[in-house]
Amino acid sequence: MLIKTEAIILSALKYGEADLIVRAYTLESGVKTYMLRGILKSRKGKLKASLFQLLTQLEVVASHKDKGTLEYLKEAKVLHTYQSLHTNMIKGSMLMFLAEVLRNAIKEEEPNPALYQYLKLSLNWLDLHGSIANFHLIFLLKLTRYLGFQPEDSSADLSYFNMLDGVFQEIRTNEYCVEGKNLDFLKQFLSADFDSSKDIKLNQQSRTGFLNLLLLYYELHIEGFRKPKSLAVLNEIFN
Incomplete structure (x- = not known):
């Protein structure tokens, strides 16, 4: 099911050469884990690795199968830009x-x-x-x-x-x-x-x-x- 929700990033771990496994706490679905394939090498994709810094607040569009497996993240954008959390x-x-x-x-x-x-x-x-x-x-x-x-x-x-x-x-x-x-x-x-x-x-x-x-x-x-x-x-x- 495709869903739009706010999300707070709990972790982003490198997997292989170019993938990220991102864990987020979402407003609509609780804790979710996403596999972002090729994000560390892709320059043209919609998703950038810089979006997934710790505790960043995002709005995401994702496909949730709700079967306890890795989910698919289609879109993401920063919902609230921090002034100091990632620089101090x-x-x-x-x-x-x-x-x-x-x-x-x-x-x-x-x-x-x-x-x-x-x-x-x-x-x-x-x-x-x-x-x-x-x-x-x-x-x-x-x-x-x-x-x-x-x-x-x-x-x-x-x-x-x-x-x-x-x-x-x-x-x-x-x-x-x-x-x-x-x-x-x-x-x-x-x-x-x-x-x-x-x-x-x-x-x-x-x-x-x-x-x-x-x-x-x-x-x-x-x-x-x-x-x-x-x-x-x-x-x-x-x-």
Whole structure:
């Protein structure tokens, strides 16, 4: 079936001498993977490899067979041109990290318009702002809402956060109960938005520790989730 949809590029891997395998999160069909034959050598084709940089927002026309196989991409054009995401080194490192998280976290070949809009608005915010040291932290925390394991914060004044159940509680009941500074940071980020998150004060050690906590939370709630390989690059950039 031929379909026109918005799409966010999650990865583009070279295959053979001239082909690309592109994975995208689409508004209409969830995660889709496309084989783009000859795109790395063709100068006359409609599709250019430069269109498929990480987390680029496109409008595509594609044939979806919905059989779990590689799909066919007929047309693509940039829907939103970033000002800095692909030229700023720090933001580029963050893009690598976020794209890897999204590849690990989102598997469904079905539409989730709320999730798509969240990704779109988040990337646009990142593109236009300069104080971004905490962006990946609040991005990951808010993403849990759309993935189905958002922390339940109606009792956020309690002494522990139970990562297994996603709730705040008065006593420690397992090894995954958070307390101390990470608990304070969690409460601050839960009540923040992208604009106010920059005012949450973390040093590099605290930022790395809280990020590792969030990634563990993902591992506990998403089967097969792996800590991103690009994490080391991100930590090095912020160091």
